[in-house]
Amino acid sequence: MSLYFLCLILFCVGLYCVLRKRNIIKIIIGLVIIEYAVNLFFILIGYRTHGRAPILSEDQVIQNMVDPLPQAMVLTTIVIGLAVTVVLVSLAIRIYEKYGTFDITKIKRLKG
Amino acid sequence: MKNNAGMTLIVKTITRLTAGLILIYGIYIVLQGHLSPGGGFAGGVIIALCFVQLMLAFGKEEVLKKLSRKKCIFLAGLAALLFLLLALRGFLGSGNAAFKEGHFKLFSAGLIPFCDIAISILVGTGLFVIFLALVLLTEVEE
Amino acid sequence: MELHLILLFMICASIVAVEVKDLISSIISLGAAGLGLCLAFLILKAPNLAISQLVVEILCVVVLIRATINKDLPLVKDGRWFFNTISTFLFIGFFLISAYFALMELPHFGEPIMKAANEYIANSLAKTGSSNIVTAVTLNFRSYDALAETAVLFAAIIGVLAITRKVGRIHEK
Numbered sequence: 001m002s003l004y005f006l007c008l009i010l011f012c013v014g015l016y017c018v019l020r021k022r023n024i025i026k027i028i029i030g031l032v033i034i035e036y037a038v039n040l041f042f043i044l045i046g047y048r049t050h051g052r053a054p055i056l057s058e059d060q061v062i063q064n065m066v067d068p069l070p071q072a073m074v075l076t077t078i079v080i081g082l083a084v085t086v087v088l089v090s091l092a093i094r095i096y097e098k099y100g101t102f103d104i105t106k107i108k109r110l111k112g
Numbered sequence: 113m114k115n116n117a118g119m120t121l122i123v124k125t126i127t128r129l130t131a132g133l134i135l136i137y138g139i140y141i142v143l144q145g146h147l148s149p150g151g152g153f154a155g156g157v158i159i160a161l162c163f164v165q166l167m168l169a170f171g172k173e174e175v176l177k178k179l180s181r182k183k184c185i186f187l188a189g190l191a192a193l194l195f196l197l198l199a200l201r202g203f204l205g206s207g208n209a210a211f212k213e214g215h216f217k218l219f220s221a222g223l224i225p226f227c228d229i230a231i232s233i234l235v236g237t238g239l240f241v242i243f244l245a246l247v248l249l250t251e252v253e254e
Numbered sequence: 255m256e257l258h259l260i261l262l263f264m265i266c267a268s269i270v271a272v273e274v275k276d277l278i279s280s281i282i283s284l285g286a287a288g289l290g291l292c293l294a295f296l297i298l299k300a301p302n303l304a305i306s307q308l309v310v311e312i313l314c315v316v317v318l319i320r321a322t323i324n325k326d327l328p329l330v331k332d333g334r335w336f337f338n339t340i341s342t343f344l345f346i347g348f349f350l351i352s353a354y355f356a357l358m359e360l361p362h363f364g365e366p367i368m369k370a371a372n373e374y375i376a377n378s379l380a381k382t383g384s385s386n387i388v389t390a391v392t393l394n395f396r397s398y399d400a401l402a403e404t405a406v407l408f409a410a411i412i413g414v415l416a417i418t419r420k421v422g423r424i425h426e427k
Contacts, residue, residue: 004357005350006261010268012346017272019342025277025322029284032314033268036291039307040261043298049364053299055149056378056385058216065375065387066299067366072391074303076403079153079235082310083410086242089321090417093246141305146384149301151392157309164316192408199401211383221384227393227400234404238411239313245418247320 003044011037024092024102028085035081039074046070118171127169134162138232145228146221152228156235163240172244181244184237191234198227256297264290277322285315302388 014037017030046067054068092102099107118124142155167175201223214220267287271280288311295304361367374391384390392400 001357001363003257003261003363004360005354006258006265008350008353010261010265012350013265013268013272016342016346020339021272023277025318026272026280028318028321029271029280032284033271033287036264036268036287039303040291040294043295043300043303044363045360046366047298047364048366048368051299053149053301054375054387055301056387058385067368067371068374068387068391069371071300071303071388072396072399074300075151075153075306075388075392076399078303078306078310079403080406082314083407085314086246086317087410087413087417089317090246090414092321094417145389145393146386148386149388150305151302151386151389154302154306154309157306157313161309161313164313188408188411192404195401195404199397202397215379215383216385221382221390222394224382224384224389224393227397228389231400231404235407238407242411242414243317245414246317 004041007037007041007044010040022103022105024095024104027104028088028092031088032081032085035077039077039081042070042074042077118174119169123169127165131162131166134165135159138162138236142228142232143218143225146224147216147218152231153235155228156232157239159232159236160239160243163236164243167243179240181241184241184244188234188237188241191230191237195227195230195234198223198230257294260290260294260297264294278319281315281318281322284318285311288314302386 011034014030014033017033018027021027021030046069048064048066051064051066052062054065054071056062095107096102101107138155138158138161140155141150141158142152145151145155163175163179211220211222211225219225264287267283267290271283271287274280274283288307292304292308292311295301295307374395375387378387378390379385382390382394384394
């Protein structure tokens with residue numbers, strides 16, 4: 001129970017960074033921290049005490065395994081998180097070339 | 113970034129030794145996806161990291177001579193199309209399509225090794241193209 | 255016990271990443287948080303995820319270092335700074351309190367309800383022939399998820415190539 005709570009505190013650290021920082025790179029760092037916290041929460045739910053990794057072996061019969069379904073889902077999520085981060089970084093580089101600053105309070109011109 | 117000619121001599125010597133090992137390790141993780149931890153996605157990212165290391169150490173001119181951007185984009189599209197064709201096999205009926213016998217062997221588990229290979233080529237070349245476009249800001253011709 | 259220590263290490267590393275003024279230092283401590291996550295995956299018996307998380311985090315750090323061109327901006331206390339900070343903390347407090355009541359409904363840590371997963375574990379070797387159950391679920395039982403994921407990755411590649419294009423739009427006179 002306390003493990004779930006620590007995981008949600010990590011989520012809140014990332015959320016504070018997204019809400020209160022002015023630099024675009026800091027906002028991207030906050031989003032990456034949120035993604036780490038959510039992946040960890042999924043794997044914490046599927047853990048069985050004294051369980052084994054979900055890989056069958058040739059000479060043993062394994063009775064208790066941890067849950068393999070959240071692991072399959074998080075495997076997809078990690079790669080998609082990388083794709084989102086890379087697109088955000090390319091947007092940030094483009095904004096720096098056009099406006100000369102990373103400050104989000106100065107990026108106000110709507111005309112492209 | 114100032115890398116017109118790459119990095120110093122120490123980095124280049126170490127890269128000559130380790131880049132081939134990283135590539136072989138990535139291919140090993142892809143091929144044993146159904147026997148031990150790993151799979152197509154992790155192996156594809158390791159292959160992309162091998163190319164990234166070569167580009168960071170030797171500069172972009174040397175690497176682009178061997179593996180130009182057009183070839184990489186072509187390979188990524190080809191691998192995506194191959195994976196789509198493998199996925200459409202599910203419309204033709206149930207049961208394994210290839211490698212029906214053998215447990216715990218390298219040539220087993222039906223279509224899973226082919227799917228792993230297609231995914232690893234797509235992820236590897238795709239991430240390398242992204243790295244080219246972002247980090248070195250080479251312009252994309254129309 | 256070890257999980258509590260690793261989670262505390264991750265929280266400290268992410269607080270450092272959020273607050274430090276130098277951007278390269280904050281990206282390196284983000285890398286430390288990712289390493290802590292990889293160790294947590296190993297302790298929670300998920301070796302597939304540990305490999306993927308480690309290599310993806312390496313690539314993420316390399317790409318982020320490219321984007322740090324100058325330093326972080328100083329803290330400016332103008333406008334409604336006080337109100338913004340207080341309302342953020344109030345929202346986070348409210349979120350944590352309601353999360354506490356929601357977490358009471360979950361099963362205890364270490365006793366999952368594995369209804370669908372028991373079917374997959376029992377039939378994996380007979381139906382697919384693969385001994386890595388996570389790969390069998392990803393690429394055989396639920397393989398259309400993998401197809402959609404490659405589509406998302408492809409869209410990201412096309413998006414990055416379109417954003418960093420040199421030729422702009424044609425201006426009409």
